[in-house]
Amino acid sequence: MVSYKWIAKRRNYREEEVAYRSLRTPNDKLPHPLQSVISRETNAKVKSIAPRKKISSAYSDPLSQALEGSDPLSQFVSKDEVEGHDIPATNVNQKGAAAQEWLKHRTAILSKFTTSEKLSIKSSFLQGGEKLVVKQEINDKIKHRLQQLDEFEEHVSEHKGLSRDDYVSRITQISQELHQAWALDQRVKALKIVIQCSKLLLETHPFAFYPSKFALITDILDKFGRMVFERIAEKGEIRLVDHQLPKYFKPEHVSESARETCRNWMYKIASVRELLPRIYVEMAVLESYSFLENTDFSATLIRLSRTIRGVGNPLVAAYARAYLMRVGREIRLEDRSFVVENVRDLYLSYNQLYSNSVRSELTIFRTDLADYLSLFTPAYDWIFQTLAHTGQHNELDSIWRQSFNQAEPGLLWLSLLSQFPSDFVLSKCLELALHITTTPSTGVPSQQLMVLMGQVLSRNLASSCDSNPGKMLNVVWPYFSRKEDADSYLQCMDAWMPYLLRHWRVKEMHRIINDIVQHCRPKAQAHHVANLTSIIHALVRTEQVDYQSLFTTDSLMGLLDIYPEGHSRAEAAKILLQQFLVDHDRPLNHPLMVDHLLSIARILHDTLNATSVEDEKRQISEIAIALIDRVDFGRDFQQMLSFYGDARAAFTNLDPVLAHLVQAINRLSSRTRQLIQEHNERTGHFVRACGAFAYITIPAITCPMVRFRLYLLSSQVALANECLGQADACLEGAIGLVTEFSPAEEQWIVSNLSNLLSTLLVQPDTPDQNRLHHLRRLLRNVRTFSISHALHRLRSTIYIQAIRLLSAYIQPDYIYHVPDVESNDRLYLADEDFHLEAADYCSQLLTELLNDLNQLGNENQYGKQASAMNRVPSQSEIDELRTAFILMDSDRDGRITALEVQSMLQQLGINLREDIVLNLVRQASQSGSTLMNETEFFQWVKRIQALRPSQSDNAGGSNADEEAGLDLVAAFRVFDRDKNGFITKDELRLAMELIDESMTEEGLNELIKMADVDKDGRINYEEFAKMLL
């Protein structure tokens, strides 16, 4: 084959540029002559990944951007969050609002108050007909289970024992029964069902379930009230607007018959014997009274409130009052006096809670007083919330005052604190705190109250000045520090922290932290972690955090120290750092602070191990990177460098951080250069140190592509800083990595290799290496890489780029230079040898390129071989082939795998890499798989035979010769990559490289000369055979 000579055109870049400019609009940037189109595309792609607004880093590394793209899952989450906030406030009207609030309250009650104890339900409406049978079955099951599980609860009779879920389903059943009765016009039955339901509320045991029971049964009552209301409205021909009476409604609009129905209901309910059902049912149908003329709702509600006084059990009474509040709130009524009356009545009967009868009941059921009292909270909360809703401050004030007159008012205060408007509560807190801390309490623990108060204060930090913080702190601090028990202490501190931080200065803040540390010595318990973490949250979430003092003293480190080792501490460290990075947007230059922050970040880093998930690593890396970016010692570059050294030592396991450090160090040297303009001795040393830093940091990173980029970048920076040695080393490193690339990233490889090539133009050759050493090595690696991954296009592209580079090398004055760096044009000024060598290399590349093209053309050359294959093989040949096949097919599955081919070749003394064999097999296998069956094998052999000259036809030779010939053919095929029946010099070189026997140009020439009998510059089969045999 002919080799082509490349003659580079001489160019005058300056003139060309002028010519170009005249063609272009001045805004257009001149494209880099060596930059390919593809690389620009990839850049665009990288940019299109929208950077997430996170901890802002000073500049973004294009490598880390791929990592920063938020994963789809977290995107969904954040979307959900946004949507969650957008729930439109639908019901604006009073009733709707009240109902909404109740719904919230109800859900809270149902989830909070459950019981594992057995419940009983007494209802005559659950039995009858089929249901009796069903119930029997269930009871049997329960009986069975009871026998299995526990028998200690004798006081609950077995056939009544229902689990909570059973109970709920029973209630639903009753509710359905009610609907059915109503639908069948059995109003009396419906009423009876409702009465029976409300009777269930008389039974308070098991206590823990009572609030839930209340919620469930009031649901039924509500439903009943609704049905009555709607039915009367229907009868009275009132069109309901949105299930409510229209605004213009007056009782006169109702027909007499509807009113009569309503009156009938009223009389019927009034004659209900039992007190509680009567109250509940009346409250349920209260809304229907609006059909009657002269209904004074206010008076009715007050009467009901009074009537509840008759309920002896305080728990039952409290919930009845809560229901009254609810019903009253939903009625359109200006006069809210009943609310106040209701609360006053509540106060009157409050001491009932601590009466002897309650105490004796508690001892019977072995219930703790505190647990019992906690059951009241939902009811009281609701009552006081309704009161607060009326918004009359003078009323609230008097209610607040009166609470002090009660014995043991802790329970009231709990609800008052949480439900009254904050602006009201805040001014009262001091007095209350004084009261709480000085008087002992048996019912509600003072600590619970203090925690709640702390929460209220902390929630309303903005207006918390009303609470007279100075005095307040004097009151509460002694109380807290007196606490011995770490549990309650931490709970209190947790609640009060934001408030304390807001109103105390830095000095006290350290005292607080130290005090917390004191209480938790030596290590906090696992269940304290939540409190501690939220304290840490509070520490950094206040409005003006003095980070400087926080991160320069040891108290914070002490706080982190008392954390139990492991994940929770890392969590705390993460919170601290994240918040710090969000808040502290100034550059960080306080050495001690940097030191502390670094050690906190190290805590985070040290939790990482082999089991850490990728996302966790990513998060920590992000934090570390942001932290590194935030540190800035201004012009003290030496300190910067030592900080980067510390950081490298701290984050050895985090590749992104290391990558970032390399970037940062490069930035540092660039900045140095910017400042100094011309390096003196000291800065020269410094930038060399930077280069060395980068060079030794990069190998720690796993991903070869990242390493490549960093090497390239570092070499460029080093070049810019006139550190030729460092640049050379980095380039060397980068080029060595080419073979490790992932073949899937072809575009990336092309663009980055192009980048590398354009750097090579300015990088002068080193005297101790050959000329064009880097380029040669690079191309060799590229070839190896492209062959082993069958990336022919990649190779061609890079070759073309290389030719461009070589052409640029030949120019007398290069297109670009790095200031103060002597590129090859200066180095080899007027050195013709260099030009010749470059041109020669160009020609070589061109030849190879053309060969590749040729090979493409030859892919279709099988016509010739096909005709040879038409020859019918003799029986003996077939038998021979079959034996060969069976020999190769070592596992006897009728197929030959690449491995088997390889092992056969090995036996023949030919070592080939697995992927090459794979290629061979793939070529032979018609199905394109990596397996070869018998027929395919035969065809493959035939194809090889067809290539052989006619000598194989006169098959007079011995069998041994025949076999050797076959092997040789196979070997020949390995060398003859383009299957044209000749081995060229390039193919020979390639083959030698494949079997790891690199040869010099001269060696190759010699080898060919030796074998090439007919002197055509290539080796045919006979020559090959002769050479080897």
Add this chain to the structure above:
Amino acid sequence: MSVSLDIRLKKPSKIYREGESVSGIVVISCSTETRHEGVNLTIDGIVNLELSSKCIGQYESFYNSVKPIQLVLNTFAICKGSGKFPHGTTEIPFVFTLQGSQTKVLYETYHGVFINIQYFIKVDMKRGLLAKDLEKSCEFIVESSAKMAEKATAKPIDFVIVPESVHKLKSKYNVPNFKITGKIDSLVCSISNPFTGEITIESCDEKIKSIEVQLVRVETCGCADGYSKDATEIQNIQIGDGDVVRKIPIPIYMIFPRLFTCPTLSTANFKLEFEVNISVVFEDNHLVSENFPIYITRF
């Protein structure tokens, strides 16, 4: 061939006062053309008296039953003579003025155990010899009119119950120490207003189970020489449940049920009176109660 009769009064509440005109329609629906010999409407007001079983032996010789007292009986034809009703529904309106016969006063409607005061409108359709006569009756309620009735005047009363004031039935029972005070807003009550008052448990050693208000009717039949007097419960309303809070007034509130109560009535032949019992039931089911005779008026 079916015929049905129905009476529909104009007022859904069916409450009328003396002198008021009662209006309504008689609805006759028949599936085929129906012959009739006249349709009559009767207004019937009657007091039924009955002697209680515990007294019956004593008075058996004198009376088997007390003769009912006719308050009003008027019959008028709404369809004179014979005729035919066409197929379908025929509505015949009627109006009459409610008026007692001669000197008789129309007492208010009352449903009791031994005494019943009831008013009916009856429609009967006479038919030929071959077919059965049809009849339909409908009760309506009479209340006395404002002019004639008594007005309630407030007559409050305070009461105190202490162990000493209780009339012991069984001397064995160890009466616990207690003090219950209370007040009734008025012993003369309007029937349309609730019975109100309040009760306070000032102190009580024993646990309280329930506090109840009982409405009792006292029905007396007969005349001066022989009569039966029976007190029966109308309704019992619980006003306190469980061990109620001490020293807090608990409201007494009871609505007088319709039909079963009427203004207190006293005539030559019978008397209708009402009483209220307020009782406190202790944990051991013993109860103390206080009795208050009340006077009910219409207004």
